[in-house]
Amino acid sequence: MSKKSILIVEDEFIIADVLGEILQRGGYEVCGIADNFSEAIELIEKHQPGFVVVDIYLKGKKTGIDLANILSEKNIPFIYISANSNQRVLEAAKKTNPYGFVVKPFREKDVLIALDIALYRYENNRENGLHQNAILQKKIANILEMVLDWEHKLMLVGQALQPYIPFEYMSVGLSIANPDKFNEIGFLRLGFEEYQIIGAKELTMISKLKLAELAALKAKQTIANIATWYDETELNLLFKDAPLKALIGRMYDLRSHLIIPVSINGDITFECNFYSRRPDAYNADHLILADRFKPLLQSFIKRMMVDENNPLDTSLIDNLAIKQNIPAPAPSFFEGIIGSSHLLLNVFDQIIQVAPHNSSVLILGESGTGKEKIADRIHHLSPRKLKPFIKVNCAALPSTLIDSELFGHEKGSFTGAYERKIGKFELANTGTIFLDEIGEIPLELQVKLLRVLQEREIERIGGRTTIKTDVRVIAATNRNLEKEVAEGRFRLDLYYRLNVILITMPPLRERKEDIPALATYFLNIYNRKVGRTIRGISDVVLENMKQYNWPGNIRELENLIERGVLLSKEDVLNHIDIALPDIPVIDQPAIIENKEIRTMSENERAHIIAALKRCNGKIWGEGGAADLLNLPPTTLNSKMKKLGIKKDYIF
Numbered sequence: 001m002s003k004k005s006i007l008i009v010e011d012e013f014i015i016a017d018v019l020g021e022i023l024q025r026g027g028y029e030v031c032g033i034a035d036n037f038s039e040a041i042e043l044i045e046k047h048q049p050g051f052v053v054v055d056i057y058l059k060g061k062k063t064g065i066d067l068a069n070i071l072s073e074k075n076i077p078f079i080y081i082s083a084n085s086n087q088r089v090l091e092a093a094k095k096t097n098p099y100g101f102v103v104k105p106f107r108e109k110d111v112l113i114a115l116d117i118a119l120y121r122y123e124n125n126r127e128n129g130l131h132q133n134a135i136l137q138k139k140i141a142n143i144l145e146m147v148l149d150w151e152h153k154l155m156l157v158g159q160a161l162q163p164y165i166p167f168e169y170m171s172v173g174l175s176i177a178n179p180d181k182f183n184e185i186g187f188l189r190l191g192f193e194e195y196q197i198i199g200a201k202e203l204t205m206i207s208k209l210k211l212a213e214l215a216a217l218k219a220k221q222t223i224a225n226i227a228t229w230y231d232e233t234e235l236n237l238l239f240k241d242a243p244l245k246a247l248i249g250r251m252y253d254l255r256s257h258l259i260i261p262v263s264i265n266g267d268i269t270f271e272c273n274f275y276s277r278r279p280d281a282y283n284a285d286h287l288i289l290a291d292r293f294k295p296l297l298q299s300f301i302k303r304m305m306v307d308e309n310n311p312l313d314t315s316l317i318d319n320l321a322i323k324q325n326i327p328a329p330a331p332s333f334f335e336g337i338i339g340s341s342h343l344l345l346n347v348f349d350q351i352i353q354v355a356p357h358n359s360s361v362l363i364l365g366e367s368g369t370g371k372e373k374i375a376d377r378i379h380h381l382s383p384r385k386l387k388p389f390i391k392v393n394c395a396a397l398p399s400t401l402i403d404s405e406l407f408g409h410e411k412g413s414f415t416g417a418y419e420r421k422i423g424k425f426e427l428a429n430t431g432t433i434f435l436d437e438i439g440e441i442p443l444e445l446q447v448k449l450l451r452v453l454q455e456r457e458i459e460r461i462g463g464r465t466t467i468k469t470d471v472r473v474i475a476a477t478n479r480n481l482e483k484e485v486a487e488g489r490f491r492l493d494l495y496y497r498l499n500v501i502l503i504t505m506p507p508l509r510e511r512k513e514d515i516p517a518l519a520t521y522f523l524n525i526y527n528r529k530v531g532r533t534i535r536g537i538s539d540v541v542l543e544n545m546k547q548y549n550w551p552g553n554i555r556e557l558e559n560l561i562e563r564g565v566l567l568s569k570e571d572v573l574n575h576i577d578i579a580l581p582d583i584p585v586i587d588q589p590a591i592i593e594n595k596e597i598r599t600m601s602e603n604e605r606a607h608i609i610a611a612l613k614r615c616n617g618k619i620w621g622e623g624g625a626a627d628l629l630n631l632p633p634t635t636l637n638s639k640m641k642k643l644g645i646k647k648d649y650i651f
């Protein structure tokens with residue numbers, strides 16, 4: 001990409017002119033100025049700019065956000081320059097993944113720094129992309145060589161794609177409608193590397209429809225010719241024209257979708273479908289990935305189709321044994337990080353994706369959500385794993401000492417500097433430095449840190465030479481850094497430098513399904529530590545924990561279990577010290593045994609049955625189970641159906 005060629009898309013003539021001058025002074029070449037969407041498209045076709053600077057509001061109906069979507073498809077990097085601070089518009093702009101944002105009125109310096117950072121991030125992403133392709137290509141070649149049936153090979157391909165294209169359900173099938181054949185196979189994610197194969201047979205069992213009925217549903221579906229993504233609202237609309245997708249989507253609570261059509265020899269088209277439980281898991285970046293990965297998928301499917309045992313041939317489906325999931329491998333990658341909620345699995349996927357690279361990582365998340373644990377995993381899964389991993393808690397250092405802690409000092413460089421001190425950056429050389437609570441670093445030091453990141457060299461206090469360093473930086477904070485930037489406490493340029501890869505840790509209240517496993521994990525730890533043999537945690541306690549808001553997240557949960565273990569007089573944890581909102585509690589004598597943790601749906605099932613029993617089977621109205629569980633009766637009914645709870649079970 002030519003750094004020199006930039007297109008300006010700005011409807012205010014004077015601003016466009018000033019911008020043009022600034023860019024030229026900064027060494028860029030302005031290849032054109034457009035004041036509306038269609039002119040911008042024309043100039044893009046004509047000049048193929050290396051970069052676009054775009055305003056949000058343009059002349060005409062279409063906005064800079066519409067243009068950004070086209071730019072993403074064409075893989076042309078862009079930044080926004082806008083005066084608009086309306087939250088809704090900003091949110092929409094953010095979704096297009098710009099490489100930067102400059103707010104009007106701007107200073108020359110702001111624009112040039114933003115561009116510099118944007119170009120750095122773009123190059124970084126591009127390099128990572130090339131690297132990703134090479135890794136994936138190798139993985140797929142290995143899978144093709146494995147002695148495994150095609151369903152499992154396809155499942156492994158899905159698993160290899162997971163870090164780049166997250167999904168809770170993936171399916172591959174012929175997109176050509178054929179009412180007599182059901183040519184589709186799906187994979188439901190159950191754990192980090194654990195999937196269940198949902199072939200035709202399983203789907204008939206789960207949906208209670210016959211093969212022909214499933215095939216007929218599929219035949220009604222429209223065929224996608226190009227890769228497309230759908231957020232929750234769009235997916236609900238798509239479901240109207242895609243009854244098979246709707247059936248699967250509703251069965252597994254899938255809320256966003258990405259289709260990658262792959263054509264073989266120009267005539268047969270396959271659809272690779274990815275679904276997520278997040279309402280907006282996919283964006284324009286996934287279309288770029290789709291483009292990049294298509295040749296790999298193509299060669300895989302080609303190889304599969306020439307084998308007469310491929311799973312998409314219906315004549316074979318009835319002979320297939322019902323295949324359950326491949327046993328999950330030992331969780332060595334994420335040992336000690338407990339949980340299998342889709343939010344945590346998404347974080348694992350990101351870690352696998354980013355660990356091999358040198359890019360800086362910024363981890364955001366509330367206190368106690370496991371940011372340090374994640375930083376540790378990134379280091380230990382990276383090629384630097386045998387090199388130092390140096391942790392610095394920026395909040396714990398007095399501001400007068402941070403400088404010397406990070407960069408070191410020479411003997412006699414200030415009063416009290418009796419010895420030379422090697423700073424953390426130097427100690428971390430060839431390894432990783434983890435800057436925890438980065439939001440607490442004073443402004444003056446932020447400049448120095450920026451320089452280290454940019455120039456990869458440090459200077460000890462009082463030193464006369466610069467020292468080259470090769471350190472990967474992982475930073476974390478529980479502060480809202482965007483707000484810190486907006487309020488002038490954190491440098492925008494440093495924020496963008498750190499934020500090459502962003503990982504957001506979900507708070508515990510958003511992944512309550514992980515609570516039983518976490519609680520049992522800590523119970524075992526503290527049993528061992530204090531020599532107790534508490535067998536398990538009562539359902540009441542678990543239920544209370546799910547109702548609780550967890551401001552201190554996992555650290556708070558750990559502390560509570562520790563205290564519970566110390567104070568409990570019985571062999572089951574029947575009480576922990578949390579202040580609950582005023583909600584009804586279902587008392588149940590059953591306990592969760594240490595070794596056999598019930599699945600989420602088993603828990604949910606037991607909980608609903610207990611509520612129904614308490615209400616003598618009444619669902620609707622006052623005193624009914626729906627009321628007690630604080631659920632709409634229709635939701636309770638459908639949950640009962642899904643979990644196979646019949647009223648006759650209750651009495």
Ligand SMILES: Nc1ncnc2c1ncn2[C@@H]1O[C@H](COP(=O)(O)OP(=O)(O)OP(=O)(O)O)[C@@H](O)[C@H]1O
Pocket residue numbers: 336337338339365366367368369370371372373374436477478518521554555558
């Ligand atoms: N998924 C998990 N499984 C098991 N233990 C966890 C998990 N996540 C966090 N922990 C534990 O919870 C505690 C808090 O985690 P950690 O220090 O990584 O959080 P943090 O987000 O860095 O917190 P802070 O912002 O306060 O520094 C630690 O004892 C850690 O081992």
